[in-house]
Amino acid sequence: MDNSVWWLTLYSLIACCIIMVLVWLWAHKINNAGVVDIFWSYNFPVIAVILLLLAPGFEIRKQLICVMVIIAGGRLGTHILTRTVSHLDEEEGRYQQLRQEWGPNPDRTFFWFFQAQALSNVILAIPFFVICMNTSTHLSPLEYAGVAIWLISVIGESVADTQLRAFKKEPANKGKVCSRGLWNYSRHPNYFFQWMMWMSYLVFALASPYGYLAIISPAIILYLLLRVTGIPITEEQSIRSKGDAFREYQRTTSAFVPWFKKKA
Template identity: 30%
Template sequence: MFDLMLFNFLLLIGCMSALWLLSIVLGDVSFIDSFWAFGFVIVAVASFGYLGMQETLHSHVLLLITAVWGLRLGLFLFLRWRRDGADPRYVRMVEKASGSPHFFTLKSVFLLQGVMLWVVSLPVQLGIFYDSGFSLEALAFAGIGLAALGILFESIGDHQMTAFRANPDNKGQVMDRGLWRYTRHPNYFGDACVWWGLFLIALDAGAPWWVVVGPALLNWTLVRWSGAALLERRMKRSRPGYEDYIARTSGFIPRPPRVRS
């Protein structure tokens, strides 16, 4: 188990170091968001290959779900980066950094995300490792259903937001239609569903309970740290109607909008 975890850790650190060198050449670190998704696919494939391409059902399910989720999201984010250019969040982060900006991005962007990616992916790594070939039980089917819901929810939410932004009439407006009417962050909710679903599948495969740290860390980052919390601080400053949107719309778990008196 520890050999596999160490192998994946060193693999991710190597990938992140290479991407850091690429960011120096490009003068932009924004593409790291797309690799965040692609990186999970790399970990899943590496774990599968490291253990000898074992012919076990849980391993195939974990690999398939991770690949479908990661490739779709990674491609979506990569195309968005190519279309929109540098992400203002990273631009401001680098501008405020003290000392060498390159050392700052290595430490605070690439290596940090590499370590977090490794932790979040623990259910996939150890679900594949502990898979002993037993048939899927109720826990695994619940995980598959939850992960499928997450992929669908995130995909629809991303499509709706892309279409909204593509309409010039919506410039400066708040997106409160479709899934965005029921939660302010359908994409983050979808991500969380996928990784809690993978956690359930990993448990069914025999992974230890403490791999819960993976989806728990992801959930925390999406809601409290670099996801919704950071985005909403910026949106409050740039969108006049966003405070009202917050007042009537769930922050994470979808539910009908609140009616204000």
């Protein structure tokens, strides 16, 4: 692989780390670490712009993958921004819990947590680096398949987010569990389609040299969603806030993959 990939990685890491330092300063000022999620999403479009401008790959291929990343990262970041700004003075329960667990000086730990998020941005961007280094002028069927899977995942995630947002806007639903639309078949359809999006990047990257390295990204995302910062923490918070209503929801719905029918 061209040595320029290491410079592109370094530029991307520096950019993401600087952004996260600024975000940490803001989070410290407003006492709300939840803003990190906004810029974790926005960092992927930042990396995409760097690759679009500097990577040596075939221009049409670069434009295709970078537009995909910019749209997906921008949409998710803006969705989280809208949600977070609506209660900026109230930190999300997940981060309140971390603040308690991290003792008397959590802001120092949050600084390194934010930097770890920047590093994760670059690691997860491996498919983008692989794709943007490919100089072949022929687009593979795998790349078209990746675009198709990406379209389905973006639409699915957008629908899930819209359905949940509409549910929460209704005052009568305060304290209740959303089981409308896609949420009737999965407790986390947004997470499922987010993972599916990373699978689309893997499929796209398999047409490029070293494309197999792209499996790292969906594997990490799946592990985080199922075992670490996704479903476990989200459901712990839901049980604390909704109690038995959410336990019943757990009993009757799939945790991740949307099924066509509820479990018996």
